[in-house]
Amino acid sequence: xxxxxxxxxxxxxxxxxxxxxxxxxxxxxxxxxxxxxxxxxxxxxxxxxxxxxxxxxxxxxxxxxxxxxxxxxxxxxxxxxxxxxxxxxxxxxxxxxxxxxxxxxxxxxxxxxxxxxxxxxxxxxxxxxxxxxxxxxxxxxxxxxxxxxxxxxxxxxxxxxxxxxxxxxxxxxxxxxxxxxxxxxxxxxxxxxxxxxxxxxxxxxxxxxxxxxxxxxxxxxxxxxxxxxxxxxxxxxxxxxxxxxxxxxxxxxxxxxxxxxxxxxxxxxx
Amino acid sequence: xxxxxxxxxxxxxxxxxxxxxxxxxxxxxxxxxxxxxxxxxxxxxxxxxxxxxxxxxxxxxxxxxxxxxxxxxxxxxxxxxxxxxxxxxxxxxxxxxxxxxxxxxxxxxxxxxxxxxxxxxxxxxxxxxxxxxxxxxxxxxxxxxxxxxxxxxxxxxxxxxxxxxxxxxxxxxxxxxxxxxxxxxxxxxxxxxxxxxxxxxxxxxxxxxxxxxxxxxxxxxxxxxxxxxxxxxxxxxxxxxxxxxxxxxxxxxxxxxxxxxxxxxxxxxxxxxxxxxxxxxxxxxxxxxxxxxxxxxx
Numbered sequence: 159x160x161x162x163x164x165x166x167x168x169x170x171x172x173x174x175x176x177x178x179x180x181x182x183x184x185x186x187x188x189x190x191x192x193x194x195x196x197x198x199x200x201x202x203x204x205x206x207x208x209x210x211x212x213x214x215x216x217x218x219x220x221x222x223x224x225x226x227x228x229x230x231x232x233x234x235x236x237x238x239x240x241x242x243x244x245x246x247x248x249x250x251x252x253x254x255x256x257x258x259x260x261x262x263x264x265x266x267x268x269x270x271x272x273x274x275x276x277x278x279x280x281x282x283x284x285x286x287x288x289x290x291x292x293x294x295x296x297x298x299x300x301x302x303x304x305x306x307x308x309x310x311x312x313x314x315x316x317x318x319x320x321x322x323x324x325x326x327x328x329x330x331x332x333x334x335x336x337x338x339x340x341x342x343x344x345x346x347x348x349x350x351x352x353x354x355x356x357x358x359x360x361x362x363x364x365x366x367x368x369x370x371x372x373x374x375x376x377x378x379x380x381x382x383x384x385x386x387x388x389x390x391x392x393x394x395x396x397x398x399x400x401x402x403x404x405x406x407x408x409x410x411x412x413x414x415x416x417x418x419x420x421x422x423x424x425x426x427x428x
Numbered sequence: 429x430x431x432x433x434x435x436x437x438x439x440x441x442x443x444x445x446x447x448x449x450x451x452x453x454x455x456x457x458x459x460x461x462x463x464x465x466x467x468x469x470x471x472x473x474x475x476x477x478x479x480x481x482x483x484x485x486x487x488x489x490x491x492x493x494x495x496x497x498x499x500x501x502x503x504x505x506x507x508x509x510x511x512x513x514x515x516x517x518x519x520x521x522x523x524x525x526x527x528x529x530x531x532x533x534x535x536x537x538x539x540x541x542x543x544x545x546x547x548x549x550x551x552x553x554x555x556x557x558x559x560x561x562x563x564x565x566x567x568x569x570x571x572x573x574x575x576x577x578x579x580x581x582x583x584x585x586x587x588x589x590x591x592x593x594x595x596x597x598x599x600x601x602x603x604x605x606x607x608x609x610x611x612x613x614x615x616x617x618x619x620x621x622x623x624x625x626x627x628x629x630x631x632x633x634x635x636x637x638x639x640x641x642x643x644x645x646x647x648x649x650x651x652x653x654x655x656x657x658x659x660x661x662x663x664x665x666x667x668x669x670x671x672x673x674x675x676x677x678x679x680x681x682x683x684x685x686x687x688x689x690x691x692x693x694x695x696x697x698x699x700x701x702x703x704x705x706x707x708x709x710x711x712x713x714x715x716x717x718x719x720x721x722x723x724x725x726x
Binding site: 164167168170171174175177178179180181182184185188200238241242243245246248249250252253254255260263264267269270271272273274275276277278279280281282297298300301303306331356359360362363366367377378381382385395396399402403406407410411414417418421422 | 443444447450457459465532539543544659662663681690697700
């Protein structure tokens with residue numbers, strides 16, 4: 159079965175990988191030189207790399223505030239997802255009247271993409287008085303159906319006898335969840351963290367709608383505002399891009415396997 | 429069990445409450461509200477009055493931008509089959525027992541989890557008319573003599589955003605298809621090889637049929653994507669030039685939050701939602717209801 163020659167495969171994959179990676183290289187190069195914004199033809203290698211554009215980012219925009227907003231919103235989303243999804247999933251492992259109905263509601267809600275609700279979502283958030291706030295930014299993402307089913311799949315694998323034993327020992331339901339279920343579901347926890355973090359960190363449409371003014375802007379929103387002010391006139395835009403992309407890329411490279419598993423299970427279990 | 433039952437199931441609803449509240453607020457109520465809004469005349473500055481099907485009439489008979497954006501959404505959807513075909517080729521390649529394939533997989537998947545806003549900015553830069561890498565490459569190769577303003581040109585803009593969309597999703601489809609490939613028992617291929625089937629025959633007769641569920645899963649994800657890809661379009665073209673890349677979702681955003689026509693945007697949303705449901709239902713039926721029967725790659 160082993161192909162006799164592997165170099166054609168390496169060649170083809172090398173080309174594909176290059177095409178996939180060149181955009182990263184190009185933005186990185188521009189962020190440290192800025193040379194081909196003004197010069198033509200562009201040089202393929204950075205000639206006089208410097209970090210001034212990264213310093214510029216600090217002066218052009220309130221980068222730290224955007225970062226803080228993004229971090230706070232993502233932290234709320236991740237924490238809420240872990241808590242709410244685990245609670246809901248644990249409830250769904252129990253027999254109770256109306257369970258089928260709840261599952262049906264969840265499965266059909268999954269068919270409603272957030273993008274198809276933006277007008278009422280805006281009006282509801284306005285009525286709640288949460289426009290222009292970090293909590294308002296986080297709220298729509300605070301529980302996600304895919305992640306509930308990720309937890310449920312993991313909880314279903316825990317033997318019932320273990321739960322019954324814990325009950326006989328007098329543990330309350332939330333204690334069973336905390337001391338029995340969650341320790342046995344580390345990979346579901348990781349998937350929840352990764353998915354909810356990515357969704358919240360990258361989220362753009364909702365902040366674009368829910369935020370007015372600079373105070374509460376998150377990184378993607380700040381990036382898009384920066385683009386509309388300065389267009390392609392400064393390498394700082396690309397330095398900003400690099401700064402925004404870096405955490406995700408580093409996280410991905412460190413936790414590659416979990417990342418890929420988590421992101422695909424998000425789709426396949428849905 | 430008797431002990432457990434005695435405790436009652438009150439806690440179940442307590443545990444479900446936070447999640448159900450979030451979904452009620454941001455999925456279920458909006459869906460109903462949206463439908464109601466679509467048959468009303470309403471704006472933040474005016475009390476609501478019943479409008480019947482006026483908005484729908486305007487949309488279907490008097491709004492060229494609506495038809496344009498609907499058509500564009502369908503065109504943009506072609507990025508799904510393109511990406512799936514490419515991803516299938518790549519998946520077959522990285523499934524081969526070669527050295528460094530984990531590295532190739534990582535390199536190809538890397539673009540997927542990244543922020544679409546940043547991805548859009550990177551591609552704007554690559555497409556730049558004067559100093560963009562793509563134009564430089566094409567000119568150097570002698571294919572064109574002057575740079576093409578891809579994103580500012582009516583003819584090229586749609587193709588340009590489709591390429592960027594394919595670039596971002598390719599790795600994701602690759603992983604799903606790879607999981608499908610790895611679930612195919614090796615014995616099937618070995619038996620076929622012994623029976624004298626060539627590599628092409630084995631791919632056509634064994635691999636592709638058994639990959640059907642994975643391929644349809646990708647297709648459904650691709651369809652949903654074409655209805656929800658707001659970020660990339662907004663950053664790269666804002667729906668321009670002259671509505672060349674206006675998708676339904678970008679038009680809805682513009683109608684609601686730029687033109688402040690919430691009621692009309694709600695009607696547009698109803699059309700988007702019905703269209704999306706119909707297409708995913710069709711795709712699901714065509715797959716025999718087996719799309720998604722794939723487990724994540726180990």
